[in-house]
Amino acid sequence: MLPDTPGKPAPVTGTTLEERIRNAQAQLDAHVREIVRWHFSPETGTPFWLEKAKAFDFDPLKDIQGWEDIKKFPFFEDEWLRGGPVERWIPKGMKDRAWYVFETGGTTGIPKSRVVCDDFRIDYEMFSDTLPEKYFPKGANWLMLGPSGPRRLRLAVEHLCQYRGGICFCIDLDPRWVVKLIKKGWMEHLRAYQDHCIDQAMTILTAGHNIRCMFTTPKLLDALCKRLEEQGTTLRQMGVTGIFCGGTEMTSQWIRFMIEEYLGPDIYIAPTYGNTLMGLAAADMPTAKDKYKITYYAPQPRAVVEVVDFKDYNKLVPYGQSGRVLLTTLTKEFFVPRFPERDEGEREPPCFKYPWDGVSGVRPFHEIAAQTTVGVY
Template sequence: MNAREQADAHVRAMMRWHFDPATGSRYWVERRNRLGFDPVEDVRCVDDLLKFPNLIDELRDVPVEDLIPRGLDAAEKVFAVYESGGTSGAPKRFVMFESWFDEYMAWENSHYPDDGEGHTLAVAPSGPHMLGEYSRRIAQARGGIRFSIDLDPRWVKRLIAAGDNVAAGAYVEHLVDQAELVLQSQDIAFLITTPPLLARMTERASVRTLIEEKVRLVIWTGAHMDLDTLDFLSTELFPKTRFRGSYGSTSVLSGTVQRADLDGTGDVVFDSYAPFVSYRVVDPSSQQPVEFGAEGAVVMNYVTKYGLVPNSLERDLATRVPSATGVGDSLRNIHPVAEMDGQKMIEGVY
């Protein structure tokens, strides 16, 4: 079978798994009769995942025990419960299993064999956010130690929503202060942070110099970065430093790999871990895929034996690009929507 046929077979197997009372979670088994279709009979391929309604808001209140598939072996351990950033309301919760985290990180790291070794500084959220553990594993895979800075992105968003830009700015300066202390005293080769925080760090000349002198690779994630800013950072400010993006979502318990730019165009395209994680770029009105090269809303699917989150509408727009495997879509020019369900989206620093 080719990759597309294997992906379709995987989807069918996962429909049987998640909607069988013997193997599925309480949430999905009980939800089956209220979907308006039979997922086992009607979802036969990756494209059919669009049949699911966007149920992501229900995950704000579901007890996490109800999300754990009954068919998992007792040796499968819940590693953590991660939460979304809370940009569009109360956080949604997702169950991370140790085996899935290991599998996903092995896939991602396999695409970057030439990073070398060194220590990592993460100026990024931790706590209930997946990015904290992600940064630890990035450091571990590169033979170094992770240094980290405490960050509560929800507090920043709350300050911005209240119009208290002075307090929000002071909080970010506090983060930059801490990052500078680490960069001054430690041999940091890898910097993991978000574009807004990276921008604030580069505004301080002393921090900018430390990044230029020490950091070989910046991994940016958690918020969008436009191509003009990326080009300025990589060619003007830090020409000796490599930059790599990682786009993802807690809803799919994973990120992406940035496709190699073999032609040197500066193009940034993100590929997902298909068939376990796949994206679609759709027209927000019809919910049908747009043409390749057109912009639409990003829809994500997480389809593994560890959990099911299908047809999750993200708060991002992107240009649709053919995926490397032919499964789902790849994404270019990702940026957040200004409003969602009548609510203004505040990106903040994450």
């Protein structure tokens, strides 16, 4: 197993939910102060933010004292991440480190790029702590059945596997090619490409590598289970006991079907909601008791997810009500305040395990849903 990557926040303490909520808020306030000072100090700051601050009507170094002050920042525009030079996002205090570039979006045109040093390792080590060892045993080998190339998932899932003491087997998948096939209406080619991805997964699963855990996306999980059924077997019979699933929308109806028809009681599925900007919002395995509702909780204090009014992004919706997802990322490598995501959902209250707001029912934001292309993954 790999050692912990420095930078993971301390666990929230407290014996009651109310105490844990207070402690989590205090931790977030302190974290906000630390991160804002880092990104806006002349010695350690990020060139993009040092330049942007010249137009602010407030001083980030003096006027940001906690989470509530984040509202002083303008809403983040994703166009700021398209094009270069990408070095403008590297904090001066970390300029001598080795950096990766991960892409997000950009199925057409110039993709959004994010520089990363250790954040993906920290995010996935935090996520690792949420996985039950009974189903995701330490030392187990993994299959990474998802997008590859300049995307965070390949390296991140591989690190998760190595961190837990295993070896990760990966496939090739280019989601940009998938989107082109869909836009051209070449559905036969799309199905062939999905089959190509499942062929790769089947080769790995049947090669005697003792795969116990896997990452995959909802569509690919569905396709893999169908292929196995056609061959008279199941994922459980292939040795898989834990599935980390994410990448696109998961409905309660879909996950209920997967659990009841394909996975059975001996496989744990861990749904996630996340992206290259946020990290991973984790969820416990949905159950019949909760009508298979999936509630995601962001990895505070490194990222905060709010559910805000569709017409006023400064206003939280009441618990149980629908709104747009507003993301704030707070790490020493990357600061993104108040980014309106391409998703909406329902605001959920804190719980003992995650003593801060969550979001359920995540789906494409209704004003742009028709423009969103979801391909093979």
